[in-house]
Amino acid sequence: MTQPLQNFPLRIGAPRHVLLAGGIGITAITETARVLRRVKARYTLVYVGRSRDRMAYLEELTEIHGGDIRVHVDDEGTSLDAGALVDEIAADGPTELYMCGPIRLMDAVRRRWHDRGLPAADLRYETFGNSGWYEPEEFVVSIPALGIETTVGRGRSLLEALEDIGAEVISDCRKGECGLCQIRVVRVEGRIDHRDVFFSDEQKKASPKMCACVSRAVRAPSTGAPAVLTIDIP
Numbered sequence: 001m002t003q004p005l006q007n008f009p010l011r012i013g014a015p016r017h018v019l020l021a022g023g024i025g026i027t028a029i030t031e032t033a034r035v036l037r038r039v040k041a042r043y044t045l046v047y048v049g050r051s052r053d054r055m056a057y058l059e060e061l062t063e064i065h066g067g068d069i070r071v072h073v074d075d076e077g078t079s080l081d082a083g084a085l086v087d088e089i090a091a092d093g094p095t096e097l098y099m100c101g102p103i104r105l106m107d108a109v110r111r112r113w114h115d116r117g118l119p120a121a122d123l124r125y126e127t128f129g130n131s132g133w134y135e136p137e138e139f140v141v142s143i144p145a146l147g148i149e150t151t152v153g154r155g156r157s158l159l160e161a162l163e164d165i166g167a168e169v170i171s172d173c174r175k176g177e178c179g180l181c182q183i184r185v186v187r188v189e190g191r192i193d194h195r196d197v198f199f200s201d202e203q204k205k206a207s208p209k210m211c212a213c214v215s216r217a218v219r220a221p222s223t224g225a226p227a228v229l230t231i232d233i234p
């Protein structure tokens, strides 16, 4: 056993904090919000979800944070406009934004944050490896250099599938953050669903690498057959 790890530390003392949680990302944000309330910091908790019945702790959080929580619910037509949130922050003066949620939401915020020229150090995020651009699906991975081929199930990561068949891949965070598990893509019949936050958008487009712990392959839109990923392990 090890001690609990904290990879998403809060810096108390910023002039203002915005905490953005999408779906299950609220679990990484709940305690941070509680601490900010306890120390009487200036903060807003923004909680985003598809429907109220799928938003954990909603009632309790609303009770605790009162006027400091904003709730956006897709099926009530109040979806969050991520760009507008960043614009608000930019207009409001120095603010630290902490976020945890689906990759699309975090990506939209990161883009606008970058476009508005806001300080990179003031944007902090925690990722979880189960959200991508596409629904996870089964695909085939093949490593010709080792004569290995296996199927990666919907509920299994590429890294886990490779480990299952004895292929050695170095890893650490297993959340798409450190880049240690990167593998080289030789060919893909289908598309790659990059789910990491280690590679930049440019690298994801241009580089033949992907993070095996979170990224996956998905079939091309017009094909019924599962995607086939041919890779090399460094």
Ligand code: FES
Pocket (backbone or CB within 6 Å): 170, 171, 172, 173, 174, 175, 176, 177, 178, 179, 180, 181, 182, 196, 198, 211, 212, 213, 214
């Ligand atoms: S192990 Fe860190 S990005 Fe995959």
